[in-house]
Amino acid sequence: MHRLAYYRVSTGDQTIDAQRTALGGGFDQEFADEGVSGATLAASRPGFADLLSKARSGDTLYVYAVDRLGRDALDVQATVRRLLDLGVTVHVHGLGPIGRGVGELILAVLAQIADMERQRIAERTRAGRNAARAALEATGRTHRGKEGLGRPKAADGAAVALWRRENGASIAATARQFGLSVATVKRYCAQRPTAAGDASLAKMG
Known part of the structure; x- marks a missing residue:
């Protein structure tokens, strides 16, 4: 039996250190996808695909959050069922180990909530861009006073x-x-x- 950990961050500027610290470390094997969008199916991510090929019955997989396990609610559920079928226990930080039945149901609900939140964030982002674009065309500056829509460069x-x-x-x-x-x-x-x-x-x- 092995303790496995999986981490994912979306951009190259982010690191997996915060997730590793939160999970406590001391794992037999660690797998990660860095700079991989959450919109990518779990099984299509290089790090997670490697994990699936090496996980064995009796292992426990630790992840920081539900959304690390899939692109959306359906993908999360499919991923968890696949791991459970392999005999792997899935342990979500702050939630604990997920088992069949009630555990799967709770995870499905949480995945759906995370999915809805991502959609709300995307809607707010689109609304902000539209407002900025309209203000830029009308006044030469965005509604926040910027001279352009792009993110300013951090340094030369x-x-x-x-x-x-x-x-x-x-x-x-x-x-x-x-x-x-x-x-x-x-x-x-x-x-x-x-x-x-x-x-x-x-x-x-």
Whole structure:
């Protein structure tokens, strides 16, 4: 019998550390999907597919939340039934182990609630974009006073990479210096400078 853990985060700027900490650690095997949208079926995610191929009867799978187990309520239910059929106990943080019968029913209800909440968030996001677009066309600024719809860039990638090189700083130190995530700094430092970027760096130097 093994203790398994599964984590998922949607964007490259997020990490699985918070989920790992919440679940307590000490697992025999851990599986993760990082930068994988929750709209992807559980079985189609590389990390979860690997988990399904290695899980055995008697194992217990720990997850942080119901929505880690599937794209929507139906996918969550199908995933849990598949795991139960394999003889795997599913343990949801804050909920406990899920068994057949009542446990499956409770999980189905929670998955449906999570599904409804995702839909409400999507509706609010669309409404906000529409309001911003209308205000931008009418006044040149969004309803929140921004000059565009896009998210402002956290920092100039070339400047971040240059500062790191000049100071011989680590990725983590550079992230702290600019108030960025480690993933963002890695992305900036991995980018090859364009001709315009070279000229910018030359001026900065």
